[in-house]
Amino acid sequence: MSPLAILDGCATERAPATPAASEQPRPVLRERGQREVFCGLTGIIWLHRKMQDAFFLVVGSRTCAHLLQSAAGVMIFAEPRFATAIMEERDLAGMVDAQDELDRVVTRLLERRPDIRTLFLVGSCPSEVIKLDLAKAAQRLGAQYMPRVRILNYSGSGIETTFTQGEDACLAALVPVMPALAADAPKELLIVGSLPDIVEDQFLRLFAEMGIAKVGCLPSRNARELPSVGANTRYLLAQPFLGDTAMALEGRGARRIEALFPFGVEGTSDWLRSAAREFGIDAALVEKIIAPGRERARIALSKLRPQLEGKRITFLPDSQLEVPLARYLQDELGMELVEVGTPYLHRAHLARELDRFGPQVRVSEGQHLERQLDRVRADRPDITVCGLGLANPLEGEGLTTKWAIELVFSPIHGFDQAADLAELFARPLRRRDMLEV
Amino acid sequence: MQLAVWTYEGPPHVGAMRVATAMEKLHYVLHAPQGDTYADLLFTMIERRAKRPPVTYTTFEARDLGKDTAQIFQDAAREAVARFNPQAIIVGASCTAELIQDDPAGLSEAMGLPCPVIPLELPSYQRKENWGASETFYQIVRNLADKSVLRAPREGRPARVNILGPTALGFRHRDDLVEIRKILALLGVEVNLVAPLGATPQDITQIGAADFNIVLYPEIADEAARWLEKTFDQPTVRTVPIGVGATRSFIADVAELAGADPTPALGDTSSRMPWWSRSVDSTYLTSKRVFIFGDATHAVAAARIAREELGFEVCGLGCYAREFAREVRAEAARCGIEALITDDHLAVEDAIAAAAPELVLGTQMERHIAKRLGIPCAVISAPVHVQDFPARHSPQMGFEGANVIFDTWVHPLVMGLEEHLLTMFRDDFEFSDEAGASHHAAHSPRRASVQADAETQVADIPAPALAEAGATGWTDEAERELKKIPFFVRGKARRNTEAFAAADGRAQIDLETLYDAKAHYAR
Numbered sequence: 001m002s003p004l005a006i007l008d009g010c011a012t013e014r015a016p017a018t019p020a021a022s023e024q025p026r027p028v029l030r031e032r033g034q035r036e037v038f039c040g041l042t043g044i045i046w047l048h049r050k051m052q053d054a055f056f057l058v059v060g061s062r063t064c065a066h067l068l069q070s071a072a073g074v075m076i077f078a079e080p081r082f083a084t085a086i087m088e089e090r091d092l093a094g095m096v097d098a099q100d101e102l103d104r105v106v107t108r109l110l111e112r113r114p115d116i117r118t119l120f121l122v123g124s125c126p127s128e129v130i131k132l133d134l135a136k137a138a139q140r141l142g143a144q145y146m147p148r149v150r151i152l153n154y155s156g157s158g159i160e161t162t163f164t165q166g167e168d169a170c171l172a173a174l175v176p177v178m179p180a181l182a183a184d185a186p187k188e189l190l191i192v193g194s195l196p197d198i199v200e201d202q203f204l205r206l207f208a209e210m211g212i213a214k215v216g217c218l219p220s221r222n223a224r225e226l227p228s229v230g231a232n233t234r235y236l237l238a239q240p241f242l243g244d245t246a247m248a249l250e251g252r253g254a255r256r257i258e259a260l261f262p263f264g265v266e267g268t269s270d271w272l273r274s275a276a277r278e279f280g281i282d283a284a285l286v287e288k289i290i291a292p293g294r295e296r297a298r299i300a301l302s303k304l305r306p307q308l309e310g311k312r313i314t315f316l317p318d319s320q321l322e323v324p325l326a327r328y329l330q331d332e333l334g335m336e337l338v339e340v341g342t343p344y345l346h347r348a349h350l351a352r353e354l355d356r357f358g359p360q361v362r363v364s365e366g367q368h369l370e371r372q373l374d375r376v377r378a379d380r381p382d383i384t385v386c387g388l389g390l391a392n393p394l395e396g397e398g399l400t401t402k403w404a405i406e407l408v409f410s411p412i413h414g415f416d417q418a419a420d421l422a423e424l425f426a427r428p429l430r431r432r433d434m435l436e437v
Numbered sequence: 438m439q440l441a442v443w444t445y446e447g448p449p450h451v452g453a454m455r456v457a458t459a460m461e462k463l464h465y466v467l468h469a470p471q472g473d474t475y476a477d478l479l480f481t482m483i484e485r486r487a488k489r490p491p492v493t494y495t496t497f498e499a500r501d502l503g504k505d506t507a508q509i510f511q512d513a514a515r516e517a518v519a520r521f522n523p524q525a526i527i528v529g530a531s532c533t534a535e536l537i538q539d540d541p542a543g544l545s546e547a548m549g550l551p552c553p554v555i556p557l558e559l560p561s562y563q564r565k566e567n568w569g570a571s572e573t574f575y576q577i578v579r580n581l582a583d584k585s586v587l588r589a590p591r592e593g594r595p596a597r598v599n600i601l602g603p604t605a606l607g608f609r610h611r612d613d614l615v616e617i618r619k620i621l622a623l624l625g626v627e628v629n630l631v632a633p634l635g636a637t638p639q640d641i642t643q644i645g646a647a648d649f650n651i652v653l654y655p656e657i658a659d660e661a662a663r664w665l666e667k668t669f670d671q672p673t674v675r676t677v678p679i680g681v682g683a684t685r686s687f688i689a690d691v692a693e694l695a696g697a698d699p700t701p702a703l704g705d706t707s708s709r710m711p712w713w714s715r716s717v718d719s720t721y722l723t724s725k726r727v728f729i730f731g732d733a734t735h736a737v738a739a740a741r742i743a744r745e746e747l748g749f750e751v752c753g754l755g756c757y758a759r760e761f762a763r764e765v766r767a768e769a770a771r772c773g774i775e776a777l778i779t780d781d782h783l784a785v786e787d788a789i790a791a792a793a794p795e796l797v798l799g800t801q802m803e804r805h806i807a808k809r810l811g812i813p814c815a816v817i818s819a820p821v822h823v824q825d826f827p828a829r830h831s832p833q834m835g836f837e838g839a840n841v842i843f844d845t846w847v848h849p850l851v852m853g854l855e856e857h858l859l860t861m862f863r864d865d866f867e868f869s870d871e872a873g874a875s876h877h878a879a880h881s882p883r884r885a886s887v888q889a890d891a892e893t894q895v896a897d898i899p900a901p902a903l904a905e906a907g908a909t910g911w912t913d914e915a916e917r918e919l920k921k922i923p924f925f926v927r928g929k930a931r932r933n934t935e936a937f938a939a940a941d942g943r944a945q946i947d948l949e950t951l952y953d954a955k956a957h958y959a960r
Contacts, residue, residue: 034513035496039472059438061532061561066447067475085438089562092536101438109440125470125533129502158472159499159533370520389477389489396487 026354026363028345033368036389037318037343038405039158041124042071043166046409048081050194051223053117056082057109058156059102059134060124081116083109087126098130102137106151116149118223120170123155150177150224162343164241164319164408167194171218174226175248178218181230189215189275190227190254192246193239196411197221203238203262203414206272209289210281218245229254234278236271238262238413240353241320243346260352261324262413263421264332265297293415300419301332307426309334311382314375317341317367318387318404325385325407325421326361327353333422337361338381341372383429400432443782443802445757445820449559450531451476452569456577456657457527458490458605459633463577464523465492466514468506468534468541483823484606493517495534507539511548518550525581525638526550527573529557553638555580565780567656567732567758570604574633575660583642587669591648596695597627599647599671601662602654603634608735608819609833610634613653616835617678620688623702626695633657645669649694653677653834655734656761679738681710681746681839708836710843714747721854722847726929728753728794730777730785730803731818733761735833737768739798739817742842744772753777753792755785757800782806793929796850801825811924813849817842854923910938912947919951933958 041064044056058064065084072080085105091098102121110116119141121134134153142151154173156166171192181188189212191203200217207215216227218235231253237246240261250256259274260267269290276286313335315322322342329335339362347354357363364372376384376399384394384401391401402425412421450467457465458480467473473494480490495513497506518526528541542556555576559569588597600617603610614631621628629647630640649672650665652658662673672694678687685703692699713719727749729739733756743749754769755777756762762778769776777788786806789797797807797814801821807814816825817833832838911919922930937954938946 033496033516034474034494035471036474036477037471038475039470041472042475061448062441062444062446062565063448063450063473063532063561065441065444066451067472069443070475070479080442083440083442086441086444087438087562089560091438092562098438105438105440125472126536128499129533129536157499158470159497159502162471370516387474387478388482389474390481392481392485392487393489 025347026357026359029362029364031364031366031368031371033371035162035317035343035367036369036387037367038071038163038387039067039125040156040161040163040166040169041067041122041158042163043156043170044068044082044122045072047167047170047194047219050221051118051219052221053115054081054120054223055109055113055116055118056120056122057106058082058084058122058124059127059132060084060087060122061126062086064124064126081113092130098132099137099140102132103141106141110145110149119145119149119151120173121151121153122170123153123157125157125159128155128157128159152177162317164239164321165244165344167239168242168244171242172244172248174218174223175229175245175252178226178252179228180252181228181233183231185228185230185232186213187232187234187279188228189279190218190229190233190235190249191215192218192235192237192249193242194219195238195413199411199413199417202416203272206289206293207275210272210276210279210286212275212279212281234275236275237349238271239321240324240346240349241344243344243349246349258352260327263324264328264418265294265301265415266331267324267328268297268413268415268418269294290415297415297418301422304419304422304426305333307430308422310336311429312336312338312379313425314338314379314381314384315340315342316372316376316384316386316390316404317343317364318385319408320344320346321407322385323350323353323363327356328421329425330358330361331356332418333425335425338379339364339372339375341365341367343367383425385425400428402428441781445780445782445800445802446566447476447479448532448561449564449566449569449572450529450561451479452566452571453527453529453557453559453573454480454490454492455566455570455604455606456573456633457492458486459603459607460491460577460636460638462524462637462639463491464517464521464526465490466510466517466526466528466541466545467492467494467531468510468529468539469494469496469531470533471496471498473531473533480605483821484826485823486605490605491521491523497534502537506534506537507544510539510541510544514545514548514550518552523552523638525553525555525577527555527557527577529559530561532561535559535561553580565758568760570657571660574601574604574657575664577633577638578641578644578661579664581638581641582644582665582668584645584668586643586645588646588648588671591696595625595627596649596697597629597647598691598695599629599644599650599665600631601650601652601658603631604654604657605634606819607634607654607657608821608825609831609838610654612830612832613834613838615830616832616837617651617653620678620684620702620705620835621691623705624688624692624695624697624699626691626697645671647671649674651691656732656758677734677738678834679735679838680742680842681708681836683738683741684708684835684839705836708839710746710836710839713840713843719747719847722850723748724750725796725850726750726752726792726794727796727798728789728792728803729817730755730757730789730797730799732756733758733765735818737764738833740768740772742839743798746839747843747846749796752794753788755779755788793932795926795929796846798846810928815846815849910935910944910946912945915947915951918948930955 121138123134138151138153152173154169229252233254234257235254236257257274257278260270262268262271320342322340326337326340330337341364345365385404388403391403394401411417477490480486493513495509497509528545545554603614650662651674652662665671674690676687676690678684688699688702727743729736736756740751740754743751751772756765757780766776782802797803797812798817800818804814934954937957938950943950
């Protein structure tokens with residue numbers, strides 16, 4: 001489960017496409033200290049919107065419930081499909097009692113919400129520390145409620161996961177229950193990572209035009225209708241934070257298609273082309289299919305480029321999206337990267353992204369918040385990407401910021417969102433220049 | 438285990454953060470895992486603070502467990518003290534750290550830090566946010582108060598007072614304080630100290646120099662005030678000046694303890710609320726049924742204002758904090774109702790639906806419940822969202838507070854009336870049936886499926902909506918008549934009529950039954 005183990009494990013499957021880079025790995029500033037980041041529970045906020053038949057039950061403390069409520073904002077009131085089983089004093093007294101209590105809560109929940117088809121028991125820091133065995137609970141309750149409800153578990157605790165890693169843990173928990181793809185089945189494509197429906201549909205249309213017959217998505221919109229996986233599965237990561245999920249898919253024989261992440265014109269083109277190449281689609285056909293999207297994105301981006309060109313940007317660690325987004329802002333909008341911080345750096349999945357960075361770009365992994373803020377103050381970048389706990393305080397110091405969570409909630413992948421993505425960074429800068437008070 | 442989607446209060450360490458963030462030159466070292474920093478954004482986003490809360494989190498990870506979490510805590514504490522140079526630090530554990538039992542108190546004591554260290558014991562699995570704030574403030578006062586600093590003899594000097602209770606993330610605490618200072622200035626009373634908001638640990642040492650204490654928010658300051666009563670023999674003013682009547686009592690209480698003349702403060706002419714409430718435009722407010730829920734202090738104050746100053750009928754009263762249930766029960770008894778003490782928002786929703794009020798006064802949660810039920814609503818208590826930390830001056834306390842309350846509470850009702858007129862006219866052929874709400878403060882009821890009958894189709898006029906789902910025993914004619922009643926009392930009328938019909942043994946509700954019931958329930 002440790003991130004180091006994940007990194008080591010994935011290094012072996014790294015494609016030898018860039019031998020020069022692997023011989024001399026880029027120096028990375030690794031720091032430990034206070035981390036101003038969300039825990040993995042936050043992933044529930046977007047995952048439950050994606051998987052419409054799933055319910056997420058966090059087993060945790062009042063803090064966990066309060067976090068979800070703070071992160072979910074007003075969404076909490078629209079009959080959400082998540083809740084917290086808040087542990088109380090008596091639950092901490094003995095393990096048997098806690099399991100009984102969990103059974104009681106789950107029974108009550110499933111009675112109240114007969115529409116739930118998949119229930120995730122989500123571990124938190126308190127439940128992990130007292131070693132409440134949620135895997136066993138999921139198994140026991142699953143046996144009781146199958147086939148009506150499938151019960152799975154994963155951990156979104158802060159001691160193990162940072163923000164988007166909650167999605168990684170959730171998807172990794174789905175992989176073992178994906179149906180097996182027959183050994184003699186033709187090659188199938190699997191898109192991994194939750195995307196807004198509109199973006200997912202755009203990609204599916206493009207792959208259909210190329211003639212890739214069967215394309216699955218993980219997560220699927222319905223958690224009970226999972227795509228198949230097997231030795232003939234080729235998967236394409238849509239998000240950079242899916243180390244565990246990738247490992248689990250590899251474990252079931254699937255193979256990763258090496259590609260840039262689909263941000264901006266170049267990222268999206270490379271991502272689509274790489275998949276097409278893997279499926280033996282004629283290159284000329286692929287170019288013809290992606291040409292209109294490329295052109296639209298290029299035109300839209302050309303309007304935003306003057307606002308961002310030459311502007312210096314720093315990313316504080318948040319979602320692991322930092323590296324591919326920085327690559328996009330540098331290559332396609334001419335921004336200058338000062339520091340690119342990420343909670344975890346998956347060297348294999350991000351190898352091609354990192355290769356695009358100039359040697360002067362400071363890449364940092366992990367965080368010592370105070371020291372990092374000292375660097376931001378010394379660098380004085382034009383814009384700093386950071387969490388909401390830091391954004392207003394940095395604005396208060398006269399630094400322009402872009403709050404990072406929006407990058408996780410907004411449609412930003414693909415050709416038709418390339419300019420929206422650039423606009424997210426251009427807007428704070430334009431606003432800074434507009435205001436005269 | 439308690440199943441919860443929404444909680445009225447955060448964990449107790451968030452209460453401690455509210456005290457620490459309110460103060461200056463105090464730092465909080467919180468033993469907590471990665472992720473607990475989410476609480477920072479309550480302060481930087483909801484309250485829009487331009488500074489980070491003065492909290493250092495140790496951010497331990499799974500791989501640290503069982504070996505060096507204690508060391509991580511000590512390193513974090515040492516770094517925080519060196520970097521921020523606070524006059525004092527508070528140390529404690531969040532819910533997870535409480536389980537690993539590192540004892541921040543003992544650990545920091547052993548370090549010999551160059552400033553006072555105040556250890557906090559906040560039982561996360563038993564207590565909640567307000568209790569955490571109260572306990573933290575009490576411990577700060579108890580640990581820092583200099584017992585040799587005592588008040589000087591009174592002759593020839595103005596009275597001096599401590600104002601206790603305002604914190605960060607407090608509902609209107611910033612503006613309430615302005616109003617309280619105004620009253621004290623009119624009474625010639627000096628302020629020795631405001632705490633926690635704006636106070637430094639150094640300031641706290643001087644707390645004994647005041648003649649008496651004013652507790653503005655008992656949820657936060659009552660514990661500390663009781664200790665001060667005992668230790669420094671300082672009397673306490675406990676009247677919470679929310680509403681005109683309560684403000685007058687507050688002025689009288691302060692004047693008495695200060696030996697001052699209350700006349701200038703009582704004669705403050707900034708209070709428009711009594712006249713507004715007496716003006717004929719307000720007549721329609723008489724006996725409007727209001728449901729009140731919030732923290733105990735604001736709920737009780739709101740109930741008094743509703744009854745005595747606006748002429749409402751309180752049909753429901755409750756609070757989410759068990760600690761202050763007694764005051765709420767007493768006030769509920771005065772209203773002739775049973776208090777609702779719960780932290781389960783579903784129970785509140787059920788109670789509101791059952792009471793069928795015409796106005797809901799509550800927290801952010803009740804705002805959403807009222808929205809769902811199509812009832813006008815105003816916010817009177819935390820927890821609140823960002824819009825209830827307004828830029829403009831917007832107190833709840835004092836005479837200006839009463840003005841603010843009048844406007845805030847009546848606004849959704851006036852809007853409700855407008856909404857009713859719009860809905861009535863919507864059935865006229867000039868108006869489109871699609872016309873939506875004119876504003877967001879009140880909401881029209883969910884549109885029933887319009888089932889046009891033959892005659893109206895000929896006339897090309899949208900037919901009035903027919904029976905709402907689940908209604909049984911109503912004749913079409915009675916159902917149509919019911920629709921002519923304003924939507925915000927329609928629910929009550931339906932309920933009353935059905936109860937009347939059942940009691941009277943009538944199987945069918947026709948026009949006759951409707952009007953018999955109306956006569957039966959006449960005020």
